[in-house]
Amino acid sequence: MKSGKALIILVLLVALLAPATAAYGKQEKVELHITWWGSQTRHDKTIAAIELFETQNPNIDVIYEFSGWGDYWTLMTTKASGDNLPDVMQHDYAFMYEWYSRDLLMPLDEFIADGTINLADVPPALLESGQIDGKQYGISLGTNSQAMMLDLDAFEKAGVELPSPQWTWTEFEETCLKLHEALDIWCFGGTLEDEALWKSLYLGYGEWVFAEDNKSLGYDSDEHIVEFLNMILRLMDKGALPTEAEWAEYEDQGPENNPIVTGKAAMAYHWSNQVVAVANAAGEGRHFKLWHLPRPEGGQPENYVKPSMFFAIPASAKHPKEAAMLIDFFTNSLEANEILAAERGVPISTVVWEHLYESADPVQQEIFDFLARVTEDSSPVPPPDPAGWAEIRDNLYEPLFIDPVLYGEISPEEGAAAFREEANLVLSRNE
């Protein structure tokens, strides 16, 4: 009996200690966690770039997690509440201020100062939007602007001339009707009432939709948005735009079902970096051109040069130094950026920019040229969205204002008045 007991105890001890000894050998490997959002194109490219990083840094093991845009912030907020944030996370201009104010982000200045993140080739203007209160919280992953994607083949077939880059909304309406009459397709998809275009519309008038103190809407007259919505309603009536009912099926679908890809529309609105995924879905032999957004008569450019997204390091990151190395890799490595192919926007490092331009395919070159054109002719970057914007966007902008108006239930004036009242109520709670 006694020797049996001793044997059992011995075996247990060995079993307990064995993993410890095994781990001792692997101690040096750093596990880095990263999250991002995007389309499948972006996921594939990012994973390939990460694998390149791992080959160059054999002691770092990168564990990645990604999702679509719709689920990303639910995912990240859940992680934040569980103290489970990764070492590197993709971030957005709209959310950075809120995360910074909840002390969830780590300032990157020390890594920039000691050269882990080398920003020598980056024009300082492109870093400004990642700075809050004088410290750098996010490194831009690419520059972007809002683009009207034009299907050149459709324009040619319809015999419609390309408008000038400084075209107005009136000219947009005319072009739209001409395209529809010639080709009997929609001139545009269903995203004209997107909240980003509402904001850009007021930029075109030289105003910003939020007041400076962020406690109310920043514009006094609803006239402009009412006029814009009336234009949309007119085009819907004539069949040049899909009605809300027809558009319902296209909501939240991937680039494959985008009407400009399937030939159902001649124009589309996208951020310039999304054009890569859409052009990929459209396949070979398509010709697209990126154009400025239309502007109001005698108004300012509605475009502005925006950082598409950032990489930020959460304050709870376990390996900030390696995280900074990964960010530097994405910013400066030529091979990585060849893989990434400007899918997140035009790279901020001028060295990388020039290197990519030479070997870029026509779509990427068009994006680069477009950004260059926009930089010449754009408005300054508007301030970030205030706290409370999420509530307004999710529960007021579409359900209370846009949807009832475009379904014909209420008039644009009534919708705008109701929206103004409720939005001001939400914003007034800001400090």
Add this chain to the structure above:
Amino acid sequence: MAETTISVTGSEAGIQKKPRSLFWRRRSRFQHNNLVGYLFISPWLMGFLLFALLPIVSSLVLSFTNYDVLRHHILKADWDYIGFDNFHRMFYDDFRYWKSVKATLRYVSYAVPLRLIFALAVAMLLNTKRRGVYLYRAAYYAPSVVGGSVAVAVMWRQIFGQEDGLINAILGVDIAWFGDPRYAMWTLISLAVWQFGSPMLIFLAGLRQIPPEYYEAAAIDGANAFQRFRKITLPLLTPIIFFNLVMQTIHGFQQFTQAFIVTGGRPLDRTLLYPLYVYNRAFVSFQMGYASAMSWVLLIVIAFCTAIVFATSRYWVYYQSDER
């Protein structure tokens, strides 16, 4: 009186084991037996306490707070008690709330009766002893099993598609099922009715319990099929109908997955079922306190509806064991 030998066996005299320690000697046999029982169910009990009871209680507490995940971290407890503010906001300041209530009531009042009617009809058809009927039973039950899945919901979107959809092709119309506020709810209702399998099986069991002699007697007396149904089948099935009605109503109020995937609450919030709205408030807008309050209101409403069905059951449910 003859001398009788009393043999004592363990089960008759109770557990006669010698207690091993003072602790056990001090406990009554009753407590000892109970403790063993509790130990056996302790795994389940742990799960229930941690994953069911605790979240329910915390949800009740949170419904009186302004907990919203990022701003007020739950463990740091820096959320504030705001009393009944959430409830006040729900009923007076939230226009989408009433839209979602209307949508849910519409859904329940169409889907539940239709589902039960189909279930009963098919159960009556399947109440035969022919060979192979079990195949049909399985076939009609299958949608119930797979219906709650994401795959089916995605397929439903295809079926009701405006241009290439099956329904439009069969009916020969061009309806925008997902875009037209008048018709969108029918995509959800039809999905619910398609899954009539589980109430159907229960009806089938109930039908099998009706003695065939009643039917024979009625047939001899000259009753036709419809009269037999009205006078024999329906009254004897009322307990089953009652059960199915309660279960399906509760289930209908809790419908989430299909609304989330098939319509997302669109268009114009006409299909914004209540649990979907709770989800939106909780996980999209992160207003957890408010969403918890909404969930508790749903619980009260479901309890109320069930209570009404129970209360009226005296008047229409006939149990064979009663003498009436």
